[in-house]
Amino acid sequence: MIKTFASIGSLKARITVVVVFLVLLAAGLVTYVSLHLAERQMRSVVGDQQFALLSSAAAYIDEDLVSKKSLLAALREQLVYADIGAPSAIQGFLEAHGSLRDEFFNVIALDKSGKLIANLNDRRAVGDFSKRDYFIDTVAAHEGLVSHPFRSTLSGKPVVVVTEPVYDAAGKLLFVIGGAIDLQRPRFFGQLEALKSGRTGYLFMLTTTGTIIHHPDKQRILNNVKDEAGGVVPSTLAAMNGFEGTLDGKSKRGIVSLITYKRLRQTDWIIGAVYPVDEAFAPLIDMRKNAMVASAAVAAAAGLIGWLAILRLLRPLGALRKHVARIAEGSKDIDVFDVARKDEFGELSRAFFNLSQQRRDAENNLVKLTRTDPLTDIHNRRMFDEIFAAALERARRSRRGLGLAYLDIDRFKQINDTYGHGVGDQVLVEFAKRLKNCVRITDAVARLAGDEFVVIFEHLGSHDEAAGLATKMLDAIRPDFLVGGLVLTVTSSVGIAVDMGSVGAVGDFMEEADKALYAAKEAGRNGYSVRLLRTPSAQPAGVMSAPAVADSHK
Numbered sequence: 175m176i177k178t179f180a181s182i183g184s185l186k187a188r189i190t191v192v193v194v195f196l197v198l199l200a201a202g203l204v205t206y207v208s209l210h211l212a213e214r215q216m217r218s219v220v221g222d223q224q225f226a227l228l229s230s231a232a233a234y235i236d237e238d239l240v241s242k243k244s245l246l247a248a249l250r251e252q253l254v255y256a257d258i259g260a261p262s263a264i265q266g267f268l269e270a271h272g273s274l275r276d277e278f279f280n281v282i283a284l285d286k287s288g289k290l291i292a293n294l295n296d297r298r299a300v301g302d303f304s305k306r307d308y309f310i311d312t313v314a315a316h317e318g319l320v321s322h323p324f325r326s327t328l329s330g331k332p333v334v335v336v337t338e339p340v341y342d343a344a345g346k347l348l349f350v351i352g353g354a355i356d357l358q359r360p361r362f363f364g365q366l367e368a369l370k371s372g373r374t375g376y377l378f379m380l381t382t383t384g385t386i387i388h389h390p391d392k393q394r395i396l397n398n399v400k401d402e403a404g405g406v407v408p409s410t411l412a413a414m415n416g417f418e419g420t421l422d423g424k425s426k427r428g429i430v431s432l433i434t435y436k437r438l439r440q441t442d443w444i445i446g447a448v449y450p451v452d453e454a455f456a457p458l459i460d461m462r463k464n465a466m467v468a469s470a471a472v473a474a475a476a477g478l479i480g481w482l483a484i485l486r487l488l489r490p491l492g493a494l495r496k497h498v499a500r501i502a503e504g505s506k507d508i509d510v511f512d513v514a515r516k517d518e519f520g521e522l523s524r525a526f527f528n529l530s531q532q533r534r535d536a537e538n539n540l541v542k543l544t545r546t547d548p549l550t551d552i553h554n555r556r557m558f559d560e561i562f563a564a565a566l567e568r569a570r571r572s573r574r575g576l577g578l579a580y581l582d583i584d585r586f587k588q589i590n591d592t593y594g595h596g597v598g599d600q601v602l603v604e605f606a607k608r609l610k611n612c613v614r615i616t617d618a619v620a621r622l623a624g625d626e627f628v629v630i631f632e633h634l635g636s637h638d639e640a641a642g643l644a645t646k647m648l649d650a651i652r653p654d655f656l657v658g659g660l661v662l663t664v665t666s667s668v669g670i671a672v673d674m675g676s677v678g679a680v681g682d683f684m685e686e687a688d689k690a691l692y693a694a695k696e697a698g699r700n701g702y703s704v705r706l707l708r709t710p711s712a713q714p715a716g717v718m719s720a721p722a723v724a725d726s727h728k
């Protein structure tokens with residue numbers, strides 16, 4: 175199945191197709207134009223050559239007719255000189271000059287009334303030729319002529335007759351001598367046949383009125399082209415109207431040919447040459463075939479070279495594609511883009527780099543958004559869940575103590591109600607900040623909701639450390655809060671759940687920390703309470719540590 179251009183998937187293949195097409199087009203165009211010019215030039219050269227040939231053929235026939243006329247004139251001189259006038263004497267004279275047959279098919283003599291008085295070929299023949307045009311014209315013109323072609327009544331052959339009138343000293347017509355030329359006799363046109371061009375080219379002759387005098391198809395001799403089936407071909411019509419030279423045309427048999435015409439000087443005859451175009455331009459046709467093969471070869475070579483060049487030129491594109499794929503699958507960083515390149519691939523790499531960076535920033539922002547509390551910029555509940563699960567796992571493996579502090583600002587609602595929600599927000603921000611600053615960088619601080627915060631303490635050496643941590647946090651909160659131009663005293667209650675055996679679940683921790691916080695609140699707020707999930711000596715979860723509520727900072 176032939177692929178459409180758009181369905182060719184690869185850019186390389188498309189560019190190669192374009193290159194092949196363009197080279198083919200260019201080679202085809204150059205070939206066409208040069209061959210067209212060559213053909214025009216060749217046409218004019220061949221035309222000139224044909225015309226020159228015909229001119230020499232015409233000159234040959236003219237010369238031949240002149241020599242025939244001269245021969246008859248010489249005959250006349252001899253007849254007059256010898257004073258031969260009696261028919262039998264003329265017959266004898268003709269028969270004595272048998273070499274006349276070299277020039278004429280037959281020689282006759284007609285008396286002044288047109289009656290046959292001598293006949294070289296047949297002395298017994300009789301006939302009246304007074305109505306023959308050539309006799310009437312010769313008598314009228316008082317000089318010899320070349321007749322129109324006609325069929326001889328004596329021989330039945332197509333002939334033309336060359337005449338010569340014979341006068342006595344007083345200028346009285348004695349008789350007319352006529353030399354007949356057999357139009358089918360090869361000798362007269364034999365020389366012409368040698369001049370034909372190409373294998374099937376040929377020469378022909380006709381009168382200006384259209385009577386065929388010579389043609390390779392002997393059947394057509396004496397036919398008038400106007401009467402033939404199909405009528406006169408346009409080029410012949412032009413020649414009959416006076417054209418001399420070469421024309422493109424079709425022969426009677428429909429063969430496209432170069433047809434050249436030339437008029438004779440001695441008669442109103444036209445000599446023509448037909449040169450079939452196929453034969454005239456055979457070298458050019460061969461050249462055209464060779465040029466087509468050469469064009470195809472050049473296009474194929476250009477396609478191959480183009481393909482290799484494209485492969486090389488587009489190599490950075492392949493690298494770029496691989497980089498994008500690897501970055502997408504996460505095995506490479508966006509630094510692999512070659513942003514220093516100066517070409518279009520460099521531009522593309524820079525564009526990809528910027529795009530990837532934007533995407534990475536957007537992803538980071540999204541991740542941050544999903545994991546960070548937007549108000550205080552510390553971890554949110556979701557992040558806390560992840561961090562705490564991981565911390566629990568680590569504690570389990572290392573069998574180190576783990577603590578979860580649950581903090582709730584005391585009477586925060588009052589702050590909101592008294593100073594407004596905006597001030598409340600600022601208190602939350604300041605609270606988170608202080609909390610974060612007072613614990614280790616490895617201790618995770620998160621806001622669960624409202625005024626509830628948690629802190630995860632890893633690697634606790636003993637449950638006693640919990641009280642110290644709670645005190646540290648309460649100490650950090652104690653100084654006045656300077657928010658919205660106000661000086662506020664903010665306190666917090668802290669509940670801490672500690673597991674030194676590290677076997678508690680997330681829910682256990684939350685529950686115990688919540689209970690501890692509740693206890694701290696119950697004890698009057700601004701204090702802390704610690705609950706152990708499990709003591710080092712495997713104390714059961716939920717057992718209250720001592721002191722159950724510590725408000726040592728009060």
Ligand SMILES: Nc1nc2c(ncn2[C@@H]2O[C@H](COP(=O)(O)OP(=O)(O)OP(=O)(O)O)[C@@H](O)[C@H]2O)c(=O)[nH]1
Nearest residue numbers: 582583584585586587588590595598599623624625
């Ligand atoms: N400004 C502000 N207030 C919030 C936010 N989220 C929750 N709150 C308010 O925080 C208050 C929390 O009050 P509670 O913890 O229930 O009670 P409390 O007033 O702190 O009293 P105790 O906890 O018993 O000491 C509620 O009034 C909430 O509307 C917040 O993002 N910003």
